[in-house]
Amino acid sequence: MIDTTIFQDKVAVYYTLGCKLNFAETSSIGKTLKEAGVRTARKGEKADICVINTCSVTEMADKKCRQAIHRLSRQHPGAFIVVTGCYAQLKPGQVAEIEGVDLVLGAEQKGELMNYLGNLEKHAHGEAVVTATKDIRTFSPSCSRGDRTRYFLKVQDGCDYFCSYCTIPFARGRSRNGKIEDLVAQARQAAAEGGKEIVLTGVNIGDFGKTTGETFFDLVKALDEVEGIERYRISSIEPNLLTDEIIEYVARSRRFMPHFHIPLQSGCDEVLKLMRRRYDTALFASKVAKIKSLMPDAFIGVDVIVGTRGETPEYFERAYEFIKGLDVTQLHVFSYSERPGTQALKIDYVVPATEKHARSQRLLELSDEKTKAFYARHIGQEAEVLMEKSKAGAPMHGFTKNYIRVELTHDDKLDNHLVKVRLGDFNEDETALKGTIL
Template sequence: MSKKVAFYTLGCKLNFSETSTISRLFTERGFQKVDFQEAADIYIINTCSVTDNADKKCRKVVKEALKHSPDAFVAIVGCYAQLKPQEISEIPGVDAVLGAAEKFQLVDLLGTFEKKDKSAIFHSPVSTANTFHNSYSFGDRTRTFLKVQDGCDYSCTFCTIPQARGKSRSDTVENILRSANEIAESGVKEIVLTGVNLGDFGIQEDKGRVETFYQLAKALDEKVEGIERFRISSIEPNLLTDEIISLVANSKKFMPHFHIPLQSGSDKILKLMRRRYLRQVYTDRVASIKAQMPHCCIGVDVIVGFPCETEADFLETYNFLNELDISYLHVFPYSERDNTLAENMPGVVPQKERNRRADMLRILSEKKKRFFYEQHIGMETNVLFEADITNGLMEGFTENYIRVAVKYDPILVNETKRVKLTGLNAQGLMEVEEAELEVLKH
């Protein structure tokens, strides 16, 4: 009888694409994939290290796995595994830890997955993680996350990602087109392009290759049949060029939706963070997007409580975001990370104050999101419905990323419909009149 294996992913869309690819390595070798809440022989946990509670989350997931199968083999991979392998190996129940260069080889490295007295650590310096591994999620949801870039050459003072994932590297446009066509053949309608620093795609001059993200987007737009929607998961403002914005504005496949990290609306703090732009660049990008796509959804990452951020600096960020024509925020209270320059900076902001500032921005985010949604009431648009069901309602997204809720109907799953947006429900989701649902003719 084949061994059963279950997977759990913490963190970003990139991690989801890699977990899915690792799971396919197991099924190709005859393992049976099961849901994480089921009894399994092996549990693989893909970790994140963006915030300071990675250890707590990892321990909790290991504990949950062993509730289902006390004698199961537990392996930990991902960013946290690269940064703190010894620490993870000491978590009760962990049998193996694999770093960035080893995670795609875990089936070969771990062999029979027999438990030993001591945790096994397979870990190399991050400089050895210099190969690009093609990855995409498959069979998990209506949308597929397709990894096109990995690693980062930036040196932001708060970030451990370069230490966890290594230098920037990319797939080729040719290989990505091949993957996109494979995904299209499976019936998936939407692909989300993911990476650590997407705008840095293809810049590998040391290898004699210079492709750009614009060239990739243009090729996907023109050459992939069967995919209705492409989304760009996140792109740095200094790398979001006018030609990329123009391509999205004129494309029928690239959705009017950008997620653009800001991190701070204070030039002083941006300089301390070693970001590669000042706030005027951000203002210009938003203005350019909205001039060409007035209904475009724009999401923003922002960090509060960074060292030396005074109340005046925070209010500068708050007012900047309040006046900006954006749609929602992802807010992170700053958390100290080992081996970063910011860890030892003066002007530490108390945790309580960081949380207060984060709460203020989250309230602002809700206001921004509601205002963005309300602007679209009465409009007709296209929605791609997903399989997720909550309280008898299924959800979907408009082209510009407005979340829609309708009464569950299995026929709607993975279908694109023309709908009229009628108002917000108690959960802040957009409602539509079911009588007006019409299947789009392809």
């Protein structure tokens, strides 16, 4: 039995790097500490506990993690510093040696943080508690919103794909998931707390069911029956796992939004083979066409990696033209980063850093064109927007069903409310459309 008396009136800060799944897990950690009597630090307040949930998708992510640890150590002298997440799992010894770090927790231990905090005494050297990747088996549930309006429901963790450029299977272990009945119960609890929108998160959510003999489509149908939740959004789902039956179901569902995020990574078949992806450009194009045939106004976000080993200038141009011709809304562009232990390091052709940057800029400009064109098509239309929390005095923002960002004059009473608006022109920085309440 954990003695929680030592946590009473303690103050904590949380810092998250990386994906939506990390944010969901940090929020759950915060909820666990809150139940033990720990409150979140106010602005400028010194904390007793710092929890840093790390990412390791690129070398830059590793660098940002180290910078965050140093910064929080300076800002909160004497605080008990806990580091978890992908960087902690992959390089626990390196993290433990960073000055100020007291505890490093791997993927298997993240969900049981309370069991490792002890009496919060500072250590001369950081202690690392990390299970070997091959032995990671636990699925730690999470359905939290933190200081956000939307809930993030973790449905799956880990990955069995081992793409040539990626370390995520080594950081998070094999694919595993929760039971549908348990995930439905979490969604019902979110509804009871007043939640109206849930984002389904995971590492490879389309692979759902590996550990329970269920399917992602089964999960979608079950969640769609939960009363009180108005909106679901499916986070990143592999194109080869986005089945026609899922697309068709979303098209007729009241609760699942016309919003898809599909990783492409490259628009060139030769590069996809080097990446060890499990589809080709023809399959990807067919998924986009299927979505648009049933949901012409659907928002489609696409992940793209530029400058991976083997991406010759000719291959990039082929990829660029393919992406340009896709009816998608937004590109999430990542510059390839060499990760130790990955198979991509065996590929000879290396793209210079300056060329990576130039390719990235071209794709970002293309993304901007596509997003603005998508937004512009909706100017003058009526839409329902779920408003989100914002700082006092700042404009409020929310999203339409198809993920158009809408700006309204600040009004606290609108937080977490669905509001009917008429979509106006772009705001000043062209990141949203101005809305007028109907």
